[in-house]
Amino acid sequence: MTSGSEVPEHGGLPSSGYSTDSAPAGRRRAYWREALSRTFTDVDIVVPDDVYSGTIRAARLGRLQVVTVECDSLRAVRTPRLIARGTTENLIVRLQGKGVARLEQDAREAYLQAGEIVFYDMTRPHRMDFPERHQTKSVLLPRRLLGLKESDLQRITATPIRTDTALGALVSPFLSRLADAAGSCPPHIGDLLARNAVDLITGLAHERLGREPVAAPGADRVMLLRMRAFIDRHLADPDLTPGVIARAHHISVRYVYKLFQQEDVTVGRWIQRRRLEECRRELARPEAARRTVAAVARRWGFTSAAHFSRVFQAAYGMSPREWRDVGGDGRPGGGYGLSTSRRAGVST
Structure with a gap:
């Protein structure tokens, strides 16, 4: 304990x-x-x-x-x-x-x-x-x-x-x-x-959902999961595109788009969502105070700091800088027994 x-x-x-x-x-x-x-x-x-x-x-x-x-x-x-x-x-x-x-x-x-x-x-x-x-x-x-x-x-x-x-x-x-x-x-x-x-x-x-549980995912689901794992491994690459994903899996770009329709999102939006999630996690860490917002965005494949700020604001309701400055914690500090390191040293 x-x-x-x-x-x-x-x-x-x-x-x-x-x-x-x-x-x-x-x-x-x-x-x-x-x-x-x-x-x-x-x-x-x-x-x-x-x-x-x-x-x-x-x-x-x-x-x-x-x-x-x-x-x-x-x-x-x-x-x-x-x-x-x-x-x-x-x-x-x-x-x-x-x-x-x-x-x-x-x-x-x-x-x-x-x-x-x-x-x-x-x-x-x-x-x-x-x-x-x-x-x-x-x-x-x-x-x-x-x-x-x-x-x-x-x-x-x-x-x-x-x-x-x-x-x-x-x-x-x-x-x-x-x-x-x-x-x-x-x-x-x-x-x-x-x-x-x-x-x-x-x-x-x-x-x-009222569906028959399946013992194993079908071929389409397996391919989709493989592509999602590939995207996660290559999020930092600004040249990650549906064409790159298709070539890596020996399928057509059209098939990539078809499989991602199952996610209620386009493949481009999926890549952007995953990049935003990783940027959000990184900006919440104490060491984010030592990095610029633009540097974090570049680290996860965004090529334009202005574009990154716009899509981050749209997704999470605050700017990347505001998110970093509260250390990813919307609550006031001071709870008993909690380290204050997440809230320390997060000046712009």
């Missing part, structure tokens, strides 16, 4: 944990609010006034983060303002281990009992209420790992997955055991479990 003097950044260590027991009694509530917010990214946390207790265990499995939380009642809200100033692109798959919960997202409400699973998306507003002491086991994964359209992602949130469905009965105990074992897995086993988890979670998503 980590000490009460420091809360891990979200993303954190390969395996980490912390507890209110290590914080002074008078500061436990503030410590816990910040701990949860850092674990699941920026959220507003409301906890009771009386003495508060809670523990968190977090472990990294491949590209997944697996988190177990056990704590007293609370409310968590993610607002448009926090989303605009955040860096996460995660989808969360949450198993209600003990107690009950209510989730609001995408104009839907989900009431969860122990053993039930729910999806929610950190890129859109939501609210979760836990009226009593509870335990949750969550998998945090990049949304793009599921290979779903944006419109499909919005359809699967806040709809409980019961254990009386075939996949629900299979995935619920799997997620529970995955969370219990995640911190002790060797890397190669962790990678294998992560791949299995993504396959099962993808199956759950297809079930929510």
Whole structure:
């Protein structure tokens, strides 16, 4: 367990944990609010006034983060303002281990009992209420790992997955055991479990969408995933174009465009989105204070600083310089036990 003097950044260590027991009694509530917010990214946390207790265990499995939380009642809200100033692109798959919960997202409400699973998306507003002491086991994964359209992602949130469905009965105990074992897995086993988890979670998503889960992706989906991985590896290349992608995969440019239609976005927009995401992450880091905005933009393949600033503003509601100057954190500083390094030395 980590000490009460420091809360891990979200993303954190390969395996980490912390507890209110290590914080002074008078500061436990503030410590816990910040701990949860850092674990699941920026959220507003409301906890009771009386003495508060809670523990968190977090472990990294491949590209997944697996988190177990056990704590007293609370409310968590993610607002448009926090989303605009955040860096996460995660989808969360949450198993209600003990107690009950209510989730609001995408104009839907989900009431969860122990053993039930729910999806929610950190890129859109939501609210979760836990009226009593509870335990949750969550998998945090990049949304793009599921290979779903944006419109499909919005359809699967806040709809409980019961254990009386075939996949629900299979995935619920799997997620529970995955969370219990995640911190002790060797890397190669962790990678294998992560791949299995993504396959099962993808199956759950297809079930929510009323589709037959498939054992393996079709040829088009495999090619699309390969192209997306290629794009990620070459984001810094300003000459990355649909033609370059097509030649690297021995297909026509027309076929590249056809496959990206599945994403509800053109290939050019996809490249721009991924570059913006990486620039946003880099500008939120403390060392960004030592780099110009233009240098960060060039590092990720933008050739015009003015164009970069325009598309960044349009995507996130603030300029790159404003984003860098708040250190990627829309909240005022001063939370107990948190390092202030992210907020220090970020002059223009």
